[in-house]
Amino acid sequence: MTDLKDATLHKRIRSDISERILSGAWPPGHRIPYEHELMAEYGCSRMTVNKALAPLAESGLIIRRRKAGSFVSRPRIHSVVLDIPDIPAEVTARGEPYGYELQSRKVRLAGRREIEELGLDLPVEVLALRCLHRASGRPFALEERLINLAAVPEAADVDFMRVAPGSWLLSHVPWTEAEHRISAANVPRATSILLGIEAQAACLVLERQTWRGDDRITHVRLTFPGEAYDLVARFAPQPAANPAARR
Amino acid sequence: MTDLKDATLHKRIRSDISERILSGAWPPGHRIPYEHELMAEYGCSRMTVNKALAPLAESGLIIRRRKAGSFVSRPRIHSVVLDIPDIPAEVTARGEPYGYELQSRKVRLAGRREIEELGLDLPVEVLALRCLHRASGRPFALEERLINLAAVPEAADVDFMRVAPGSWLLSHVPWTEAEHRISAANVPRATSILLGIEAQAACLVLERQTWRGDDRITHVRLTFPGEAYDLVARFAPQPAANPAARR
DNA sequence: TGAAAAGTTTTGTATAGACATAAGAGGGCC
């Protein structure tokens, strides 16, 4: 019951409770002790109990209702923390030498399809980049990226032969929102040739759209050969670190 | 600066600060005001300021050091909350009629490959299920599931003709950990026939392994026709609700 | 000069009390 790992009292109360919930000892719907009962049990003040319970309510593990009490929440949380890869870091983390190659770079007005991908209304100057990431010399991912030069004019002067656009953007442009779309696709022949795979082989496609406030910063499509790549998300419900890993 | 949406003071302080960080006004490394400065600015007690800042530190957006102060943390968080679908809910949420069909059900000793998928050491009795989920009559997902009967003996008596195994497990068996693997694959011919797609069409494959403590509960592989299905994760860094959606 | 000691500042945790708010429980009235 008393967990010696957690030094402070409110953390110990919190982990005692979440442990009982997650072990199934307290099933969904079960009423957990009132604050004053926990005060008595742990011999502490109500603020301390409240500090233990409030984050459990915020994370959705319990539901609190005035007068009624606190209850283990019914619908089990069903979301997962997915670690989205920064490709150079990802490849080197696997212990493979990382290679990067800028294949094309153009500044131009966004085409119709690109306007849609960037979600813009009117034509705008974009920087269009296509890069190939390699692991141990083999193609690892094809990156097709549009950068909105109206929002990030500095990008026009960066030497993307040397630095990958994802890394540069991540460290130079703050963002407030991102949307990821993960899908499977049969890619066009040109793409399959670049990736060195068969024409009909399935690929994992990760698209990311990034905003800063209302400005669209960038849209990127990463195409991974399906055979060689998985995304792995591990959910350990405690709001601790997220130990995501990849094959 | 002052956000009228957030009724309570500590939430307003919290969102004011995270807003300035996420907009880039306070870049990584920037020292945010001391607690006593925020007390003066908002005219409140230190406990209230602390209640605003503590979750920001816990979520990793800021780093707090005694004597030195609190700072915007350097490495930008790069993970994403992905909403993993409960298929019946998912289909009906799209406004399509949901159909479910149990295709096969067997209790048997786990085969070699299945032992590996369940991560077991020795042979064990499993319940093997194959179900097809339909949306508007069309195949939506193929579910291939193994349930470890040593861990969940009750599953042997459930009528999985009527209730989908995912829904039953979710509401009857608590779990403590889950690992998800997302990949793209060209599926075997038998699967493509079941899903009513071309033999070489790419599919999105979602595998989930669930634990309760050290016991493996279930392993499931969901295969979605790639053309018809995306996973979408929207990252809005506020630790509020996760507004995930799907195409 | 240089290392140890003392002081200062900031965060971390906890207490006790106060008032507000929501909502279930029960009683009385039509």
Next chain:
DNA sequence: GGCCCTCTTATGTCTATACAAAACTTTTCA
């Protein structure tokens, strides 16, 4: 029975205070 009002109870938020721990700064003393 059904409806409204009041009473009660549990949570929600906040204050003021206290002491502890960490870490940077200054002073002291060998």
